[in-house]
Amino acid sequence: MQPLTRQQIHQQISASGLKATSQRIVVFEAMAALHGQHPTAEEVYQHLHAANPSISLGTVYKTLDTFVEAELIRRVLSEEGGKRYDAGMSPHSHIYCSNTKEIIDFEDEELEKLLAAFFSQHRLENFELKGFSVQLTGNKLEPGKQISITRVSK
Amino acid sequence: MQPLTRQQIHQQISASGLKATSQRIVVFEAMAALHGQHPTAEEVYQHLHAANPSISLGTVYKTLDTFVEAELIRRVLSEEGGKRYDAGMSPHSHIYCSNTKEIIDFEDEELEKLLAAFFSQHRLENFELKGFSVQLTGNKLEPGKQISITRVSK
DNA sequence: TTCTTAACTAAGAATAATTCTTAACTAGTA
DNA sequence: TACTAGTTAAGAATTATTCTTAGTTAAGAA
Structure with a gap:
């Protein structure tokens, strides 16, 4: 599958009733890029920080939880005790x-x-x-x- | 099922190659008592603390992980990001x-x-x-x- | 386009969860 | 009974996550 454009991401976020802020678009892109890795908030932050140094870790935490609530992404169950997220919404x-x-x-x-x-x-x-x-x-x-x-x- | 005696617990712990200390026996009893609740280390500590005020929280943390490694108990997957444990070893x-x-x-x-x-x-x-x-x-x-x-x- | 406002964010403080360190203690064994 | 490797208490340290607040912004209304 090819990556979504920013417009498509914008639309998906809006369609969930959320404001499509630039931070949310970047976090969504990062989740897509880390597909299959089930990253923590910290890992998502690491991934996007170089290109987006002004986005704060707190925002990443909050955004991921907001996305889960909006069912744009999922929580992954974990053995190790950290919160992990999964961009894949198809059953697996x-x-x-x-x-x-x-x-x-x-x-x-x-x-x-x-x-x-x-x-x-x-x-x-x-x-x-x-x-x-x-x-x-x-x-x-x-x-x-x-x-x-x-x-x-x- | 009726509760295990201290001797039986002692034996199980020894059989796993661990020293059967009084702390471990108490933690094991607590896990059995909390069966079905998938407690965190903190919750196990709360449960046993009244009757065993000298057992430290750190010991509970360590003991639970030791038990998992010895396959006396299991980690339970969690959505919420805490470490939870399960005394039930039968498939479920x-x-x-x-x-x-x-x-x-x-x-x-x-x-x-x-x-x-x-x-x-x-x-x-x-x-x-x-x-x-x-x-x-x-x-x-x-x-x-x-x-x-x-x-x-x- | 500009205005308005509810929603959102950065920054860092606060809190919660977990691990580490070290000196003292003890179960199991010789 | 003594020895020793493994274990523990206590609390410091670290890590993970949430909260607070003042400022910013997206989206819809005028």
Whole structure:
């Protein structure tokens, strides 16, 4: 996917009922650039600070929470106790590596379907389900390399 | 399930290769007592402090992390950015209420089987899978009441 | 275009959460 | 019973996050 233009970002922010300030546009761009990295507020700030030295860390904190509330981005669940954010709004799961502390996006259509089917057959009373994700805990074997999924032939 | 005796706790801690100090036994008991609440270190400290005023908060922090490493307890993922712990070691999932900030245990044998089957048929390259669980995010509709799951007849 | 105003931001203080340091203590073992 | 590696209390230090306030700005109205 190609990056959004500033106009498109402006529009998205406005469409959520928020003022499209220059700070918000920059934070949104940074989140898009850090897609897949699930950054903390501090990391977003580091990323945008060189090009935008006047944007304060406090603003980044506040803006990210504002975006979550407006459902422009999501909070990512975390094992390590910091607040992390995810620009990806399409359904996907996360792998949590206990050793490397990485949080890795994990998209598998079959798994999504399996869960969607399960939760369409089971209703949670008194709960409005917005999304689900699978937490896989374990250790990455070779920290430098990627993790991939393959089907095992029966 | 009935509570473990101090001897049994002592044994479990020793079996993990840790010194079974009185502080660790008390922390373990507190975790068992707070089962289902996914407490923070501070909350564990609050719970045990009245009966054990000499145990320091720092020790509670350290002990909980030691227990996680020894796999006596688990970290629970959090949306809110604090470290939370779970004494329940049997497979179960969690429901995250964004509005009430609750984390609710959710056990469903059918779901566990479904996932176990999926991950036995799909191999993750470069990852040693230790466990999995599902996170459901959304909002509780009536904060006072409970959430329950019901099967929808086709 | 200019005006108006509610919403937003920078800066840094304040608070909360977590880790670190060090000297004293203790469980497990010889 | 003594030894020693591992553990702990206390509080300092660090890190993460929120709050406060005065000034600024986007967006709609005149």
